[in-house]
Structure formats: structure tokens, C-alpha cells
Amino acid sequence: MSNKVAVIGTGMTKSGTSPVPSWLLFAEAAKEAIAEAGIALTDIEALHVGNAYSAFSECQTNIAPLCLSSIGISTYIPSQRYEGACCSGSFAFRQGYLNILSGVYEIVLVGGTERLKAVPGSLVQEAMATSMDINERNAGLTFAAYWALVAKAYGRKYGLSEEKLQDLLAEISMKNHYHGSFNKLAHFQKQVDCAAVMKSPMVSPPVKLLDCCPFSDGAAAIVLASEEIAKKYSSTPIWVEGSGGASGRFQIAEVEDLSTNPAIKRAAEEAFKYAKLTPKDIDIVEAHDCVNIHEVIQLEAMGFYPYGEGIYAAAERKTYFDGQQPVSLSGGLKARGHPVGATGVYQICEITRQLRGDWDGIQPNKTPQIGMTVNVGGTGTTVTTHILRKG
Amino acid sequence: MMTGKIVSVECYQCSSCGHATLAAKLNCPQCGGDTVTKVSAPGKGKVLDFTTVYFPPENYKDRAPYTSVFVELDNGCKIFGIIEGETKDIEQGSPIRVANLNEQTQSYEFDFA
Numbered sequence: 001m002s003n004k005v006a007v008i009g010t011g012m013t014k015s016g017t018s019p020v021p022s023w024l025l026f027a028e029a030a031k032e033a034i035a036e037a038g039i040a041l042t043d044i045e046a047l048h049v050g051n052a053y054s055a056f057s058e059c060q061t062n063i064a065p066l067c068l069s070s071i072g073i074s075t076y077i078p079s080q081r082y083e084g085a086c087c088s089g090s091f092a093f094r095q096g097y098l099n100i101l102s103g104v105y106e107i108v109l110v111g112g113t114e115r116l117k118a119v120p121g122s123l124v125q126e127a128m129a130t131s132m133d134i135n136e137r138n139a140g141l142t143f144a145a146y147w148a149l150v151a152k153a154y155g156r157k158y159g160l161s162e163e164k165l166q167d168l169l170a171e172i173s174m175k176n177h178y179h180g181s182f183n184k185l186a187h188f189q190k191q192v193d194c195a196a197v198m199k200s201p202m203v204s205p206p207v208k209l210l211d212c213c214p215f216s217d218g219a220a221a222i223v224l225a226s227e228e229i230a231k232k233y234s235s236t237p238i239w240v241e242g243s244g245g246a247s248g249r250f251q252i253a254e255v256e257d258l259s260t261n262p263a264i265k266r267a268a269e270e271a272f273k274y275a276k277l278t279p280k281d282i283d284i285v286e287a288h289d290c291v292n293i294h295e296v297i298q299l300e301a302m303g304f305y306p307y308g309e310g311i312y313a314a315a316e317r318k319t320y321f322d323g324q325q326p327v328s329l330s331g332g333l334k335a336r337g338h339p340v341g342a343t344g345v346y347q348i349c350e351i352t353r354q355l356r357g358d359w360d361g362i363q364p365n366k367t368p369q370i371g372m373t374v375n376v377g378g379t380g381t382t383v384t385t386h387i388l389r390k391g
Numbered sequence: 392m393m394t395g396k397i398v399s400v401e402c403y404q405c406s407s408c409g410h411a412t413l414a415a416k417l418n419c420p421q422c423g424g425d426t427v428t429k430v431s432a433p434g435k436g437k438v439l440d441f442t443t444v445y446f447p448p449e450n451y452k453d454r455a456p457y458t459s460v461f462v463e464l465d466n467g468c469k470i471f472g473i474i475e476g477e478t479k480d481i482e483q484g485s486p487i488r489v490a491n492l493n494e495q496t497q498s499y500e501f502d503f504a
Contacts, residue, residue, distance in 0.1 A: 126449050135413055139471040139498040140444060140451050145459045148442035204442045204459070205478070251414045253461070253469035 006230035006237035009037025009223035015337035018217035050088030050112035056127035087377030090344025111221035112342035180331020187337025218339030244270030283368035344375030411468035434489025
């Protein structure tokens, strides 16, 4: 651990529906990140890019060198694509971070990209289902049904009626839509109240449609640099203070207690250990609310709230922009959207801009110094956390 | 469906501690034992939890809404399967049996015991 690693450039496309394939979408985000960093294309030593489902949604694999080609990088640098379901993007980021930490490279381009909306939703659902255990999905279990079981297990453990549970979960969707209404890159930029969430169609009880995030197209890119390079090129480097990873139980049937996820706890503890920080030191968080109950599971497992209390955080406004620890100023997956393989990189771009003070969205009450991201794939099976610090 | 037939379930059981899983393992995830063998368990047990699926995957699109049921077999192996139709007359702890192995999806279908 001889080196420090910084984010010196960020780029994000608008999350939503893209007319161009994922590799060109990535090139747009990368161009913005490279321009922000002020480096030349020839300075980049490696590319790591996250993408989950291009094989299904675009009939294209091996997209890392295709991304290089689309940017116009012709220097024969190595490039790799990472697939870890919804956690693909932050795997790519983490790999670039570890590359620089190890001293092998000094400037690495990382990112994530996904294009899902050019194919029918049923195909996307089928593609996403392949990130679950084959026996369990063949048994008729869906992602929404899994989250329903998580929500039910949580409600049972903490003595919440189904109606009370649904009310508290709707508060999380409302909070994220409120934040997202200020984010011009968000998939949905409109406010949604609890009544609308409660009235939305039932997907799998107690989970309703507006408890869930959309699928989105989108790409995000980051230029990572060593301490020496970062100080040379950037007046506002954002330092990667800690990175953590973990894997959850792959078969849902083998999870001991669905109301929590020890893998998220492990990934958070690893990031906190390297950063020498604790949950109370974190000013802002970007969480992975693919379904709103997941935000609760993360905030508790990461140590921000005691078990059984995270469910009240949005209703008590603690996770709002003006609360004690704002969560997902971007709007989260619910409103910013979920370009699956890019989501984890969006989160890090968003925290970076929030820390630098150039975030084009709703601002927290207190100027943040330290932020954290949590990106989770599959049924809680792939997890990456990152802690970023200003100055 | 109410034939009372009990279909057995192929699962993997640890020779040391008896822990059983539907998914194949080379080592026991519970005790670390290195002898896990394939066994055929009687398909009867109790309901751990359930939910109704209104938005089905492609391979179940003709069957929605159906109830996704999480079951613990008498040998401790936990499995998922479905019961036809919307959720009713089912609660945690309800006795249940595996009534059918669906050849198309290679998955288990339950009925009340």
C-alpha cells in the first residue's frame, strides 16, 4: 500500500433510453472524463469496463476493446470487461484502483456501460434472471419475489405489519424521487409521493411497482490516477480512501436470515478498515436501491443504523438532502435509474462531484468531506463499497 | 392435483453434520466436511415463506399469477417451487408436499399435504 489513488475525471451520460450501442455510449462518458482530467488519450495505460448483459441485449461480447476502439484509443493498451450483475461497474473501478495501488499503472480509465432498452422488457428480465441461481429461477422465483421475501422477513423480525412496512418503504421511493427531480442526468426527474407508490400495481406482495427501480441505458467513466499524477493534473483530486468487496450466498435458499446480508457488512468493514474511518465519519452515501428495502438492508449492514432502525430513516428525513447523512442525492436507482453494469460507476462519479462541489443536483446542508458508495449485484451476491475523500 | 402423491427431491447432504442443500457442493458449507453425497429426500415439509408473482418470467408467463413458495423439507433441505394461483390458504408452517416435477422447467411444484 505504497501509493494513493485519486479520481481525476468523471463522465456520465444521461440515464434513460439510448439511441446508440453501449460501447458508443461508453465512449461519450469516457470523452467527458478524459477532458475533465486534462490528460491525453495516449496517457491512458489500461481500461477496465463493467457491463452485465451485452451478450443478451446487443448480441455483442468482448466489448472492452470495442469501447477502446469507439473512443479512438489506438495505443494497444490492455482492456478487460467485468461482469458481476448489477455490481459490474464497481468491479471495474476497483480493479483500476488496485492496479494503481500496486504500482503497475499510473493512469487507468474505468467505467461501466449498459444498453437494455432497445430490446423488449421480457428479454431484459430473462437476461437479468440469469444472474440468479438456475434452479431457483427455474422454480419460478423472480428478483421481485426475492425482494418480497426479504421485505417480509424484515417486517416479521421487527414486528411491522405489512401496511406499516409498505408505508415506510414508500417513503424511501419518495425521498429518492425527490432527490432525482434535481438531477438532470436522472432517468426520472419527477417527484412521486407515497400515495402514488402505494397505488402502483402489485408486483409480488408486499413489493409494488414503484418500490422498484427501472432498467436504464447509460454509461459512466472515471479517470483514476496515482498520487503523483493526480497532483500534477488536478486541483481537486478525490482520493479513494477505502475499497471493499464481498460475495453473498449464491442460493437464496441457503441464506440464513433474509432480513440482512453479511456480505454487505463484510464489504463495508473492509472499506472502513483501509480508510481508518467509521460510519459516523461519512457525510454522504450513494446506495443501491434496486428495490427500496435494499437501501434499508445496506444502511444497517454497513453500520449507519442499528438493525431494525434503518427502515425509519427516510420517514424521519435522516437520509434526505437536509438530513444528518443524505443518501443518494442522485435519486438512487429509483430515480437516476439503473444502467446495470454502469450503476456502480455512476455512484462514484456522483459522490466525486458532490465532494468537489460541482454537483449539478440537490445539495446537502453541510459541505461534505467524505462519501461512500455501495453497489450490489444479483440477490445480494456481489458487493463492492468505496469511500472517497476530498483534499 | 390432490392425488397425495409425494415426489422425492434430489439433494446434497453432508455425511458429517447432515446439512442438506439443493445445489451441489464439494464441501459442506455448514461444517466444512468434505463428504457430501447425493441423496433422494421425501418431498414433504413445511412452508417457510411465500409471495405471489404477478409479473412472471418468460417460462412462467402462461401460469401467472402463481405463488412462489419457500419450503423446508423434513431433512432440512430448503427449496423453492410454486403453487398454482394467487396466494390463499397458506401460511408459515403449513405442511406441504412436492406434488410434481415439472419436466419443462425441471422444477418442483407443491401442493398442500
